[in-house]
């Protein structure tokens with residue numbers, strides 16, 4: 001089965017959302033950052049991006065009953081005092097749609113925006129089609145002025161069949177060696193996309209022609225560099241550094257926010273991505289679905305710390321053992337062995 005039509009729509013939705021996010025990041029005001037009830041930050045851009053993607057998917061597939069599993073919901077926007085924020089989000093979405101011009105609609109109302117956001121309340125699962133959206137992955141990076149991604153994927157019968165990652169701050173050229181802050185020294189803004197069985201491609205968000213990308217062919221761990229979260233609260237840096245040491249990795253870790261790590265890995269900027277959340281954290285499908293297919297279609301492999309493939313068919317959550325490892329076919333067994341040994345050492349030292 002081909003998902004070409006869905007891919008065109010997903011690229012369009014993610015590119016428009018990226019445009020909205022870029023505008024907000026440029027003049028980010030402190031008041032644009034709210035705190036969700038779980039204390040993670042969320043900005044007008046997270047909501048605006050979610051509303052915009054939901055709107056575009058609805059417009060592109062008007063006859064289908066859309067199922068969207070997305071990170072944000074309108075709860076906090078319906079509270080007293082949130083009216084101004086909601087109006088700002090509504091204006092952002094309308095301005096972005098108007099600047100594009102493909103959808104000749106009258107401006108959306110605040111009510112339309114709330115509805116579009118809340119279309120993302122699906123639970124996903126193993127039957128039928130579900131879109132999976134992280135409207136801004138790496139909100140902390142976004143607020144800091146660093147990396148973030150708009151991540152949109154499609155599940156069919158519980159399998160990821162398509163994924164798009166828009167990374168507005170990722171340099172077009174390799175970030176190996178850690179030059180991720182190349183904001184002023186070259187073009188930034190990448191759009192990665194993949195369809196099952198079709199390989200992975202990257203183009204610039206400004207619309208260059210797509211280039212096929214591949215993960216690195218490096219087989220010697222000493223020559224491998226690795227990515228991890230910028231935020232130490234999201235991944236145990238001490239554990240990944242122990243694993244890297246065991247593998248003989250020489251390069252220091254490259255710490256970047258968001259699924260931009262999957263994108264960068266898919267084009268061979270680094271060789272390994274390790275993610276070890278602290279005890280008790282449950283991974284969500286929107287944090288990995290798009291990145292997963294972008295990297296696997298480029299020849300990469302994604303496993304949990306026990307070597308088990310990820311299962312996107314169980315609803316919102318991904319139940320993984322201890323952490324997530326991404327690398328190429330050759331390095332995976334070596335990395336998994338080092339992970340096992342390091343976890344055993346860590347456990348016996350407690």
Ligand SMILES: Nc1ncnc2c1ncn2[C@@H]1O[C@H](COP(=O)(O)O)[C@@H](OP(=O)(O)O)[C@H]1O
Nearest residue numbers: 136137138139140229233234257258277281287
């Ligand atoms: N304690 C925690 N452990 C692991 N991941 C966490 C976390 N708290 C938040 N996250 C997730 O980490 C994502 C960012 O990934 P990264 O660490 O690779 O930059 C966040 O996505 P959002 O920014 O979309 O909320 C969030 O879902």
Ligand SMILES: [Mg+2]
Nearest residue numbers: 040041071139
């Ligand atoms: Mg979040």
Ligand SMILES: [Mg+2]
Nearest residue numbers: 134137138287
């Ligand atoms: Mg996320």
Ligand SMILES: [Mg+2]
Nearest residue numbers: 071134136137
């Ligand atoms: Mg997010």
